Amino acid sequence: MLAGRQRAIARAITLAESNTAQSRELIRAVYPHTGRAHVVGITGVPGSGKSTLTRVLAQEAQRAGSGDGLKIGILAVDPSSPFTGGALLGDRIRMNELSSNPRIFIRSMATRGSLGGLAHAALDAVDVLDAAGCDLIIIETVGVGQDEVDIARAAHTVVVVSAPGLGDDIQAIKSGILEIADIHAVSKCDKPESARTIADLKNMLMGDPSFSHEEGAWHAPVVGTSAETGAGVSELLQKIFAHRAHLAHHADGAARARARAETRVLKIAEDAVRATFARQSKGDFSGLIDALVKRDMNPHDAADVLLAGMSHRE
Amino acid sequence: MLAGRQRAIARAITLAESNTAQSRELIRAVYPHTGRAHVVGITGVPGSGKSTLTRVLAQEAQRAGSGDGLKIGILAVDPSSPFTGGALLGDRIRMNELSSNPRIFIRSMATRGSLGGLAHAALDAVDVLDAAGCDLIIIETVGVGQDEVDIARAAHTVVVVSAPGLGDDIQAIKSGILEIADIHAVSKCDKPESARTIADLKNMLMGDPSFSHEEGAWHAPVVGTSAETGAGVSELLQKIFAHRAHLAHHADGAARARARAETRVLKIAEDAVRATFARQSKGDFSGLIDALVKRDMNPHDAADVLLAGMSHRE
Numbered sequence: 001m002l003a004g005r006q007r008a009i010a011r012a013i014t015l016a017e018s019n020t021a022q023s024r025e026l027i028r029a030v031y032p033h034t035g036r037a038h039v040v041g042i043t044g045v046p047g048s049g050k051s052t053l054t055r056v057l058a059q060e061a062q063r064a065g066s067g068d069g070l071k072i073g074i075l076a077v078d079p080s081s082p083f084t085g086g087a088l089l090g091d092r093i094r095m096n097e098l099s100s101n102p103r104i105f106i107r108s109m110a111t112r113g114s115l116g117g118l119a120h121a122a123l124d125a126v127d128v129l130d131a132a133g134c135d136l137i138i139i140e141t142v143g144v145g146q147d148e149v150d151i152a153r154a155a156h157t158v159v160v161v162s163a164p165g166l167g168d169d170i171q172a173i174k175s176g177i178l179e180i181a182d183i184h185a186v187s188k189c190d191k192p193e194s195a196r197t198i199a200d201l202k203n204m205l206m207g208d209p210s211f212s213h214e215e216g217a218w219h220a221p222v223v224g225t226s227a228e229t230g231a232g233v234s235e236l237l238q239k240i241f242a243h244r245a246h247l248a249h250h251a252d253g254a255a256r257a258r259a260r261a262e263t264r265v266l267k268i269a270e271d272a273v274r275a276t277f278a279r280q281s282k283g284d285f286s287g288l289i290d291a292l293v294k295r296d297m298n299p300h301d302a303a304d305v306l307l308a309g310m311s312h313r314e
Numbered sequence: 315m316l317a318g319r320q321r322a323i324a325r326a327i328t329l330a331e332s333n334t335a336q337s338r339e340l341i342r343a344v345y346p347h348t349g350r351a352h353v354v355g356i357t358g359v360p361g362s363g364k365s366t367l368t369r370v371l372a373q374e375a376q377r378a379g380s381g382d383g384l385k386i387g388i389l390a391v392d393p394s395s396p397f398t399g400g401a402l403l404g405d406r407i408r409m410n411e412l413s414s415n416p417r418i419f420i421r422s423m424a425t426r427g428s429l430g431g432l433a434h435a436a437l438d439a440v441d442v443l444d445a446a447g448c449d450l451i452i453i454e455t456v457g458v459g460q461d462e463v464d465i466a467r468a469a470h471t472v473v474v475v476s477a478p479g480l481g482d483d484i485q486a487i488k489s490g491i492l493e494i495a496d497i498h499a500v501s502k503c504d505k506p507e508s509a510r511t512i513a514d515l516k517n518m519l520m521g522d523p524s525f526s527h528e529e530g531a532w533h534a535p536v537v538g539t540s541a542e543t544g545a546g547v548s549e550l551l552q553k554i555f556a557h558r559a560h561l562a563h564h565a566d567g568a569a570r571a572r573a574r575a576e577t578r579v580l581k582i583a584e585d586a587v588r589a590t591f592a593r594q595s596k597g598d599f600s601g602l603i604d605a606l607v608k609r610d611m612n613p614h615d616a617a618d619v620l621l622a623g624m625s626h627r628e
Contacts, residue, residue: 024614031612045360123613254607261606261613266591268617273587277580292575293568298345299437299575300338303582310624 002033004071004133006105012132013107016124019117019271027124033131037073038244039260040136041155042185043143043177049187050161051076052227053236054140055098060233061136061240062103073129073137074098074106077122077151105129117274119147119267123154136240143177147267152180154263156256157243159183159236162201164193178204181220183239189224189231198224218246276310284309316347318385318447320419326446327421330438333431333585341438347445351387352558353574354450355469356499357457357491363501364475365390366541367550368454369412374547375450375554376417387443387451388412388420391436391465419443431588433461433581437468450554457491461581466494468577470570471557473497473550476515478507492518495534497553503538503545512538532560590624598623 001008015023044050062069098104109122129137141148152158160181186198201222221239225232247253291297315322329337358364376383412418443451455462466472474495500512515536535553539546561567605611
């Protein structure tokens with residue numbers, strides 16, 4: 001895997017997804033080899049065109065650099081359904097175009113069930129891709145849901161994709177993720193409505209009370225892109241590299257590195273709580289649940305009992 | 315609050331949202347008075363029309379029952395933004411029509427920041443409304459994101475709202491929540507495309523491999539509704555009451571009660587992990603984060619250290 005063999009990478013990610021004692025051993029072994037890749041989170045609401053943009057950006061990035069170009073990892077975090085057994089988005093099919101390029105590794109990761117674990121598994125997979133020598137890792141997530149947004153935030157550079165002309169409900173949800181953008185990409189800029197979306201975003205950013213006037217502060221640029229015409233894709237990649245350079249020479253970089261490490265640990269700890277709970281609620285914890293249902297016990301005291309038993313993981 | 319005074323209820327929910335030692339005391343005191351209300355989760359993707367349906371359903375339900383009718387609690391869990399300082403959905407404004415009715419209590423709850431806590435706070439608020447004498451409590455959440463879906467699942471009856479003619483990206487996300495429906499509502503059934511949506515849903519349900527042929531098993535009905543014409547709203551309410559009766563006379567009811575209790579405890583425990591982590595990452599845990607950034611430590615071992623210290627909550 002460390003030599004960058006695609007099948008070994010795929011197997012390592014599958015192991016990471018299993019969240020077992022073995023997968024933890026894998027990450028313990030892999031982690032010292034990480035820290036070299038630049039991780040880009042691409043997020044946006046459903047319909048924003050982020051999958052298509054991910055595809056064209058990956059192709060552009062692969063051609064960057066000297067010689068054979070850069071080595072790219074793509075992690076697409078998909079909504080999935082037990083009715084269909086997997087991802088539904090048509091964009092996934094177009095993603096397959098990329099997989100013929102030996103210097104682009106693509107992996108889809110389905111949204112998990114109620115036991116969660118998506119963020120933890122995705123961030124473990126990023127470690128695997130990093131250790132396997134990827135120069136640039138793109139994590140594409142839908143920008144709704146705590147776990148999905150946390151995954152995007154755990155990148156070095158967060159690109160939030162906005163599409164022109166989406167409905168109000170969609171915009172309302174989108175507004176919750178605009179704040180995490182290091183770079184704003186407006187998709188479908190071949191459409192005339194996109195000029196309005198770009199102007200709206202710029203206005204919003206100028207009115208942001210957290211706008212920093214400090215010298216050298218990063219101000220999220222707004223880039224119009226079109227997967228159709230290829231416009232703006234190269235500019236977007238340049239902005240990503242500019243942000244990487246900013247992080248290397250500014251205190252933001254160290255802060256981001258700490259925040260990423262914190263998210264990793266927190267997501268692992270949350271998963272451990274859920275796993276312990278799932279095991280215990282069928283076992284030792286069963287009587288406590290009965291008492292809760294009968295109102296003989298209250299949920300806060302029950303949570304204290306659960307947490308007191310958390311010092312051992314299986 | 316137990317006497318049902320609106321201002322006292324509002325204050326109790328604000329306290330519950332604070333997630334402090336005091337709020338935990340409140341829930342400890344309130345919890346023995348809960349278990350009487352029927353809790354309905356209404357969920358759907360952005361644009362599905364769930365807010366509007368919640369409004370008309372609440373009005374219909376309020377008029378049900380004898381005398382002054384039923385007492386209704388509505389908890390609307392909103393996407394929010396630091397740019398706007400609150401909920402953006404236009405539906406919230408229309409919700410205000412309801413608040414003139416003294417037997418309908420409405421509360422909006424914003425999606426929290428990265429420390430989470432939304433599910434925990436929402437479920438605490440349901441306890442408050444239950445103890446305050448609400449007959450029916452409607453929790454409206456957007457059906458994307460683990461926390462949001464978990465909130466809906468913690469209801470007795472889950473209504474998943476589908477709108478005719480949404481895009482593929484949206485449908486892909488929707489498919490992840492269709493499985494949790496006890497009742498399917500198709501909104502905007504005044505539109506001709508709705509017949510197709512209803513037919514598609516019925517087909518999907520018939521093809522579901524988990525369809526139970528057991529006698530007395532609940533089969534999620536599909537109800538066409540229109541907030542515009544009022545069509546189907548009364549039928550939807552009847553289906554909710556039918557599901558309540560089903561839970562009272564079938565093993566599903568006990569299973570649902572246990573699942574609800576489990577979700578409560580799990581969400582509280584997860585919040586406690588996040589709170590401890592947020593506190594510790596600035597304090598005792600700071601050196602550990604440094605070691606992670608330097609790759610001298612790996613995230614799984616760091617999580618073990620965090621969890622080992624979890625037996626005490628502040």
